[in-house]
Amino acid sequence: MRIRRLSPAAAARSNGQTAIATIARSGSANLLGAGLSALANFTLVVLVSRMWSLEIAGSLFAVTSIFLIALALSQLGVDQGLVRFIAWNSARGEGGSNRQLVSRGLKVALAVSFVVMVAGLFLAEALSRLLAGESGATTTHQMIMVFAIALPVAAAYELILAITRGLARMRPTILIERILRPLLQLAAVAYAGWMNADAGYLALAWVAPYGVGLLCAVGSLRFIVRATPGLLDRGSSVHSKANISEFWAFTVPRGVARLAQVGLQRADIAIVVVLAGPAAGALYTAVTRFLVLGQLAGSALQQVSEPQLARLLAVKDVDGVKQVARRLTLWTVLLTWPLYLIIAVYAEFFLRLLFGPPYGAGSLSLQILAVAMLFATAMGPLDVLLLMAGRSSLSLINTTTALAVDVAGCLLLVPTMGITGAAIAWAAAIITKNVLCFVQVRRSLGIVPASQELLWVAVTLVAFFGAVPGLVHHLASVPPAVEITVLAVPAAAYIIFLWLRRRVILVGPAPRTASGPEHNQP
Known part of the structure; x- marks a missing residue:
């Protein structure tokens, strides 16, 4: 009797295809949730723009941007570290270290969030004058106080959901973060607008869903742990100490990189408000919200892929990682390019239609950023690959460099070019970061996410849309x-094209069969 054994290449294909199948199953649900979340967040900006003045809307957008930067600062990268190390330990059969890892990470991150909250309350008055001047300082001060108090709640919420993702449970993130919280936020803001609420109640409507989400996230984690005993058991003290040391070596650079990443996405809004006023900030926020519609689709796929990539990298299955990376790149382009291309063509029409006639002035900025996002999505999940491979220091360098490009560009261009200058600065930062990531992933992992399939898909999308x-x-x-x-x-x-090529798109081209002693060994 002859036993069929897979060659190393065939085994790698099998691991990669299994990971792709898992990502496809979870990713489709997460993608639907991300689509709903993107629509809710986009509608939220439309409601604020329509129901409040340009000045109040601009102040809210600036304060929410600072809030998200502070939230990233308070977490110190612990959320990303928990996802990576819980999945990594499970793949290596070292899940016993996870309990102490979770305990230490939560305590440190929540302590930092309280420190940041106190600093926000102390600086609220000065920050409100900086953002809105003397005339709008009172309104902005109310917003800052509400957001500062809500910061530890939001930090705890995101950390608990990160633990569930590290345990390879995506359902809490999909149901709570992608669906429940955005819909609650939308409903609360709509009600505040209907009641002609002031700025303080508007801010409360924006942050209150984090509290509801935290309760749901804690309940979900308790259910997961009870339903699957052993997920967070204690490990040996020697191994746990070594694991925790490795955890912080990864997490601290990642925390700074995460702060820079959120700063890259949000700091320019605050800078525009300071240099050009709240009205310009409202215009620029409306422009950038179009990009979030596409970004959430990509982030939904990447979020699901993180534990799968961590497991493949933990066992040094580079071929499997390459398969997953190329499939993620292809899926992201298929999902986002139609949107970005249509936005680039009809920028002014969409801005005026959704936000009102004054917002049409941001059309050129929207076109610049849409083209930059075409480039970024075609490059693939480069930063995720670096992080799951443990190269958080490289991710830090890339993100801080991009942030420096963005901030310097805004300071130089916004005073003379307004929001168009801010768009040019952000586009330059996006390109800089992706080029750096591409070079590092190719050198350190030997992986290029691009493929022949990606080329013909890109050409088809450019022609169609x-x-x-x-x-x-x-x-x-x-x-x-x-x-x-x-x-x-x-x-x-395009729909016909997707249907005809569905198998290649989902699982890739059929592998070549080979015969030889490595496939049929006694």
């Missing part, structure tokens, strides 16, 4: 609303 609508837009003398109906033709062609 860039070239055809662009020609109609510039040549046809019809209203934009009529032009957009023409998109039904390329959209239908």
Whole structure:
């Protein structure tokens, strides 16, 4: 009797395909949740822009940006560290270290969040004058006080959800973070607008869903631990100490990188408000919210892939990692490029339609950022690969460099070019970070997420959603609303294209079969 054994290459393919299948199952649900979350967050910005003045809207957007930066600071990268190390330990059969890891991480991160809260309360008055001047300082001060008090609650909420993801349980994140919290936030803000609430109640409506989410997240974690005994058992003291040391060596650089990453996404809004006023900040926030619609789709896939990539890297399955990275890149491009291409063509129309006539002034900024995001999504999950491989220091260098480019560009360009200068600065930062990540992933892991499939998909998408609508837009003398109906033709062609290529898109091209002694060994 002859026993069939897989060659190392075939085994790697099997591991990679198993991870891809797992990501596809969880990712589809997470993607639906991310789509709902993106729509809710986008609608939230529309409601605030429509129901409150440009000045109040701009102040809220600036304060929420600072809040998210402070939230990243308070977590010290512990959330990302918990995801990576809980999954890593489980793959190596060292899950006994997870309990102490979770305990230490939560205590430190929550202590820092309280320190940041106290600092926010102390600096609230000075910060309100900086953002809104003397005329709007009272309104902005109320917002800052509410957000500062809510900071530890939001930090605890995100940390608990990170633990569930590290345990390879995506359902709490999908149901609570992707669906429940955004919908509660939208409903609360809509009610505040309907009641003509002041700025303080508007801020409370924005942050209150974090408290509800925290209760749900804690309940979900307790259920997971009780349903699966042993997930967070205590490990040996020697091994736990070594694991915790390794954890902080990864997490501290990651915490700084996370802070820089959120700063990269949000600091320019605060800078625009300070240099050009709250009204310009509201315009720029409306522009950037279009990009979030696409970013959440990519982040939903990457979030699901993190534990799978960590497991593959833990057993040094580079071929499996390569398969997963290429599939994630392809899926992200398929999901985001149609949106970014259409936004680039019809930027002014969408801004005026959704946010009001004054917001049409941000069309050029939106086009610049949409093109930058086409480049970023085509590069693949580079930062996730660095992090799951334990290269948090490289991620730190990349993100802080990009942040420096963004801040310097804003300081130089916003005074003369307004929000267009801010868009140019952010686009330059996006390109800088992705180029650095690409070089490092290729050198350290030998992985290039691009593939031949990605090339023909990109060409097809540019033809369907860039070239055809662009020609109609510039040549046809019809209203934009009529032009957009023409998109039904390329959209239908795109759906047919996806259906015909569904197998290749989902699992990749069929591997070549090979025969030889390595496939049939006694």
